Each structure stands twice: as structure tokens, then as C-alpha cells.
Amino acid sequence: MSLFPTYNRFPLTIVSGDGTKVVDDKGKEYLDFVSGIAVCNLGHRPVEVQTALEKQLQEVWHVSNLYHIPAQEEAVELLTKDNNLDYVFFCNSGAESNEAAIKLARKHTGKETIVTFKQSFHGRTFATMSATGQDKIHEGYGTLLPTFEYLPYNDVETLEGYENDQVAAIMVEVIQGEGGVVPGTQSFLQAVQAKCKELDALLIIDEVQTGIGRTGSRFAYEHAGLDPDIVTSAKGLGSGFPVGAMLGKEALAESFTAGSHGSTFGGNPLAATAVKATVEKIFDDSFLKEVQEKGDFFIQQLEELLSHPVVKEIRGKGLMIGIELKVGAMDIIHQLRDKGLLAVLAGPNVIRLLPPLTASKEEITTARNILEDVLQKAEHLQNV
Ligand SMILES: *Cc1c(COP(=O)(O)O)cnc(C)c1O
Numbered sequence: 312m313s314l315f316p317t318y319n320r321f322p323l324t325i326v327s328g329d330g331t332k333v334v335d336d337k338g339k340e341y342l343d344f345v346s347g348i349a350v351c352n353l354g355h356r357p358v359e360v361q362t363a364l365e366k367q368l369q370e371v372w373h374v375s376n377l378y379h380i381p382a383q384e385e386a387v388e389l390l391t392k393d394n395n396l397d398y399v400f401f402c403n404s405g406a407e408s409n410e411a412a413i414k415l416a417r418k419h420t421g422k423e424t425i426v427t428f429k430q431s432f433h434g435r436t437f438a439t440m441s442a443t444g445q446d447k448i449h450e451g452y453g454t455l456l457p458t459f460e461y462l463p464y465n466d467v468e469t470l471e472g473y474e475n476d477q478v479a480a481i482m483v484e485v486i487q488g489e490g491g492v493v494p495g496t497q498s499f500l501q502a503v504q505a506k507c508k509e510l511d512a513l514l515i516i517d518e519v520q521t522g523i524g525r526t527g528s529r530f531a532y533e534h535a536g537l538d539p540d541i542v543t544s545a546k547g548l549g550s551g552f553p554v555g556a557m558l559g560k561e562a563l564a565e566s567f568t569a570g571s572h573g574s575t576f577g578g579n580p581l582a583a584t585a586v587k588a589t590v591e592k593i594f595d596d597s598f599l600k601e602v603q604e605k606g607d608f609f610i611q612q613l614e615e616l617l618s619h620p621v622v623k624e625i626r627g628k629g630l631m632i633g634i635e636l637k638v639g640a641m642d643i644i645h646q647l648r649d650k651g652l653l654a655v656l657a658g659p660n661v662i663r664l665l666p667p668l669t670a671s672k673e674e675i676t677t678a679r680n681i682l683e684d685v686l687q688k689a690e691h692l693q694n695v
Pocket of ligand 1: 434488
């Protein structure tokens with residue numbers, strides 16, 4: 312008996328967490344710059360969310376979406392404030408939020424093609440796997456859904472030349488996360504929006520990784536000045552309580568009527584409470600400003616490592632940062648862990664850093680020093 316081996320696990324068992332720090336079963340402490348892959352954006356066990364969940368645990372856990380759930384309404388209020396989005400559908404993961412977006416776009420437009428981009432990542436269900444523009448994700452699963460087309464990311468010319476009158480939506484990440492922390496250029500993202508208008512297609516922004524304050528704004532599309540029809544969210548949305556959400560403009564509501572889509576668990580009282588407490592804290596201008604400042608500070612500190620011979624490029628925004636190496640990054644990630652810093656890959660050569668948005672400048676500086684130390688010792692790797 313065993314777990315299906317769908318994950319290569321690090322030799323690490325975390326038994327407790329508090330803020331940016333986690334402790335393993337041997338009592339060793341680490342700075343967690345993975346945050347459960349951009350999930351624990353308020354750090355581990357943030358007091359506001361824990362208190363709200365403890366209260367909800369004493370009241371009711373689950374009632375189904377057959378009944379009103381006040382915490383959902385309150386979460387919707389927060390999620391749709393100061394943007395052009397009006398309606399929310401709650402589900403349980405990023406893949407499900409993208410699945411909902413794909414279904415809604417097809418139903419609303421009456422068209423079937425969904426355009427996505429090479430090296431994108433949108434999830435592991437059949438439709439979101441098909442949407443994902445990476446061969447390794449498709450391998451072994453036979454014929455994919457036929458209505459997805461992949462264009463090269465950050466290639467304005469190809470996008471402008473693309474013609475197809477059957478496009479329901481273009482789905483894009485503002486920064487490709489799993490694909491290597493690759494930010495979309497301003498001209499590319501604007502061209503995506505213009506192409507949607509031209510094709511009378513919906514613009515879907517996958518903010519599953521980039522949203523909920525990760526890049527220093529509520530959602531990363533705000534930096535690019537975009538006006539999406541649909542935004543999908545999950546990961547950081549519930550501070551570690553599993554929950555996803557699809558946000559959409561008012562006009563779309565007529566296509567997602569009673570019985571057309573659903574979820575047993577989606578946004579149940581516990582999940583909705585986690586969302587409300589999380590978003591209340593993060594969607595605050597002074598909190599977000601601090602994230603921006605810490606992100607700029609971190610990138611500035613990391614740029615000092617650019618002179619290092621194995622470092623190729625530092626990319627990212629806010630506290631979503633990728634360090635591209637000239638060598639494989641996995642060995643470095645193991646060494647960082649030995650020295651007390653958790654980081655994660657984004658493609659074979661990229662170290663991805665996703666600290667809690669609440670990490671202090673001291674913690675950021677400590678992480679930078681551990682990185683410098685490990686990279687210094689890795690100098691010999693450039694010759695292999
Ligand atoms: C993680 C991720 C997903 C999938 O989310 P799950 O909760 O694992 O289903 C989708 N899109 C992006 C951009 C992601 O980073």
C-alpha cells in the first residue's frame with residue numbers, strides 16, 4: 312500500500328509552521344519561501360484566519376450550496392470591490408476555477424475554441440490539462456480535447472496575425488508561474504486584450520498563482536491595466552484552506568443560471584470564512600504597498616547576485632520571483648534546504664521564491680544570504 316507516486320517528495324516532513332518559519336520532525340527550522348506553492352500568503356496559521364475559522368468551526372461546517380451562506384456573500388463583496396467584476400462562483404481548486412471559466416466562455420459565446428499559450432499552466436483536469444501548453448503535462452493521456460490552440464507567449468506578431476472566428480476566449484497568465492516565472496510584457500498583454508475584442512472573445516486571466524496580493528496588487532492584471540471578463544483564483548485565496556473562485560462580469564451571469572454548473576463543497580462555510588478573512592487582510596492598500604516595497608527590496612538584493620557566474624537572470628514582480636541559472640536548479644534547491652531555506656523549481660533551471668507576503672525584511676535578507684552562500688559554493692557547476 313502506498314500513495315500513487317505522482318510527486319517526487321523532498322526528504323522533509325514539516326510538523327509545524329508559524330509565520331514564515333516551519334519546523335521539521337527533527338526540530339530543524341526553515342524559512343519557508345515556498346508557502347505551499349503561493350498558498351500561505353499570510354504565512355503559516357495567520358491569526359486573523361485562524362480565529363475566524365475557529366469561530367466557524369463552533370457554528371457550522373458544511374450546508375451545501377442549496378442554502379444561503381453569509382460568508383460567501385461577504386467574500387464576494389470584498390473580491391469584487393473596486394474592479395469591473397461582479398459575480399463569483401466558488402469551487403475547490405485552481406483547476407476547477409479554470410474549468411468553470413472554460414465552460415462559461417463556451418456557453419456564453421456559443422463558440423468553442425480556447426486560445427492559450429505555450430509553457431502555460433492551467434491545471435490537471437481534462438479540460439485544464441488540454442488548456443495547458445506543455446507537452447510533458449499531456450504525455451500518456453491520448454487525445455486531448457480538440458478545441459484548444461496554443462500560441463507562443465510574449466510573441467505579439469504571431470498573436471496579431473492569428474485569425475479564427477470560433478474563439479470563445481483567450482486564457483492567459485500575467486506571469487507564467489509553473490512555466491518558469493516569465494512575466495508577460497506590457498505590449499503582449501495589451502495585444503491579448505485587443506485580440507479578444509477583435510475576435511469577440513472573452514479575456515480570461517488565470518490568477519491562480521499571481522493573485523491574492525502575490526505580485527503586490529490584488530490581482531496581477533491590474534499592473535498591466537487590463538480589463539478581463541473572467542478572473543480565476545485559488546492557491547492563496549484561503550490561506551491554505553482549499554478553495555477556488557471564478558470572478559466574472561455582470562453580463563456573464565445570464566449564462567451560468569441554476570443547474571448549469573455546480574460544486575458540492577465550493578465555498579462552504581469554512582472555505583468562505585477562510586476567503587473572507589484572507590482577502591480582508593490582503594486587499595488593503597497599505598498591506599499591498601508593503602508587499603511591493605518588500606518585493607522591490609528582495610529583487611534589488613538578489614540582483615547583487617547577478618554577478619555570480621551561474622546566475623543568468625532575475626525575474627518577477629512583488630514576491631513572485633524566479634532566478635534563472637545557467638545550470639540545473641534542483642541541486643541548488645537541495646543545498647538551500649540543508650541551510651534552512653525552502654525554495655521550489657519552476658522549470659529545470661529556475662529557482663522560484665514565493666515567501667509569505669508577511670515575510671520581514673530581515674527574513675528576506677537572511678534568505679538572500681543563504682542563496683549567496685550556496686551559489687558561491689556552486690561556482691564549479693558552470694564548467695560541468
Ligand atoms: C497551480 C495553478 C493552477 C492549478 O491549481 P490547482 O489548485 O492545483 O488545481 C492553475 N493555474 C495556475 C496559473 C497555477 O499556478
